Amino acid sequence: MHTEKIVNYYEQLPEENTFMDIMADITHKCNMTCKNCYIPNRDVPDMDLEKFRDFLSRLKGRCMIRIVGAEPTMNPRCNEYIEAVFEFGHRCILLTNGLRLSHKSYVDKMHDTGLRHVYLSLNGVDNDDWYEAIDELRCAEKKISALRHLKKRRFILDTGTIIVPGVNEDAPGALLELFDKENINNVLMRIKNVGQLGRYQTDVDDNVKLNQLVRLCSEQMGVSEDYINSFRDQKLYGMYTEKNSILFPLREGNKILNRGRWVKITNWDTDNESGIPDPNSQRRGRITENFTVAPLYEHIKMNEGGY
Amino acid sequence: MSRTRDAIKKIAIERLGIELTDETIDSGKAFKDIGVDSLDAIELVVSVEDELDIELSDERLDAVENIKNLADYLSEFD
Numbered sequence: 001m002h003t004e005k006i007v008n009y010y011e012q013l014p015e016e017n018t019f020m021d022i023m024a025d026i027t028h029k030c031n032m033t034c035k036n037c038y039i040p041n042r043d044v045p046d047m048d049l050e051k052f053r054d055f056l057s058r059l060k061g062r063c064m065i066r067i068v069g070a071e072p073t074m075n076p077r078c079n080e081y082i083e084a085v086f087e088f089g090h091r092c093i094l095l096t097n098g099l100r101l102s103h104k105s106y107v108d109k110m111h112d113t114g115l116r117h118v119y120l121s122l123n124g125v126d127n128d129d130w131y132e133a134i135d136e137l138r139c140a141e142k143k144i145s146a147l148r149h150l151k152k153r154r155f156i157l158d159t160g161t162i163i164v165p166g167v168n169e170d171a172p173g174a175l176l177e178l179f180d181k182e183n184i185n186n187v188l189m190r191i192k193n194v195g196q197l198g199r200y201q202t203d204v205d206d207n208v209k210l211n212q213l214v215r216l217c218s219e220q221m222g223v224s225e226d227y228i229n230s231f232r233d234q235k236l237y238g239m240y241t242e243k244n245s246i247l248f249p250l251r252e253g254n255k256i257l258n259r260g261r262w263v264k265i266t267n268w269d270t271d272n273e274s275g276i277p278d279p280n281s282q283r284r285g286r287i288t289e290n291f292t293v294a295p296l297y298e299h300i301k302m303n304e305g306g307y
Numbered sequence: 308m309s310r311t312r313d314a315i316k317k318i319a320i321e322r323l324g325i326e327l328t329d330e331t332i333d334s335g336k337a338f339k340d341i342g343v344d345s346l347d348a349i350e351l352v353v354s355v356e357d358e359l360d361i362e363l364s365d366e367r368l369d370a371v372e373n374i375k376n377l378a379d380y381l382s383e384f385d
């Protein structure tokens with residue numbers, strides 16, 4: 001357990017919860033071996049569904065429960081975890097690599113749970129060379145298939161793209177080209193750099209920094225750096241100010257999040273005294289092995305190589 | 308009776324846990340004042356589109372400041 005650099009680790013009972021977004025790692029199994037993975041340990045049992053239900057029943061506030069893994073669809077009861085989230089009145093988003101969502105029947109199954117919001121990782125966009133260099137799998141065809149199924153079922157779509165220097169710095173523009181081609185007009189594109197947690201391929205010194213992410217998005221997405229920077233320090237989702245994120249619509253004047261094309265640039269760099277991205281976040285929590293809630297990155301760091 | 312208003316009320320209670328009356332809708336209160344935050348707003352819009360099998364215009368949605376604006380826009384599909 002790492003403790004030397006952690007500045008503010010604590011745990012809350014579900015009844016005491018103060019977090020808005022809570023990660024539920026329902027499995028540590030995965031069907032990919034990405035080079036950037038903050039929880040690379042596969043030897044952890046799946047989350048107990050009944051304990052999860054009990055946790056949700058006691059959880060204070062209406063939270064966004066992020067169903068994550070490793071790869072959450074590797075849990076054969078993934079749909080039941082999602083159904084439980086809705087049963088207890090919380091919101092839900094599924095964070096996935098999308099391989100299983102390349103099958104229409106699986107997307108239909110997720111839709112049947114009441115799920116309407118999916119975060120799909122698209123590190124290589126539609127470029128198999130990029131996927132191979134970052135995620136060690138040529139999977140562009142499956143990703144695009146997942147995108148099409150999600151669009152057809154009108155899911156709210158977030159995509160996630162890690163920018164790796166020397167590999168996919170052209171990804172912001174490539175995303176727009178792909179979405180033009182697939183007629184995807186409502187999406188939140190999350191662009192980030194490499195986080196130095198767990199397994200990663202880029203050290204802090206070589207990482208793309210926040211200002212460089214802004215420049216890449218500006219150059220490739222048809223908006224000025226001044227426009228992007230005007231959204232710094234604005235409240236995310238109307239609630240939280242986060243120093244490491246910038247959220248903005250590509251079309252000025254768009255008001256409804258995810259309606260039209262939006263971008264969220266996030267700095268996952270760990271070049272700070274805590275050694276984690278976004279230290280002291282009041283927004284992101286994580287369910288611990290003991291079904292308490294802890295601040296996300298602090299908990300990951302404390303358990304690096306473990307849970 | 309309005310099928311679009313009924314859809315808003317149904318989705319608000321089922322998806323957001325918020326009970327909306329005609330009075331609340333017609334009050335013109337801002338989304339946040341009736342407990343609808345930015346994440347709820349997109350869920351409401353997408354779910355209404357799904358329920359009614361319609362597609363709303365982004366440009367028209369830019370002008371939607373509150374639940375009454377949304378109900379008025381949707382009434383065009385009644």
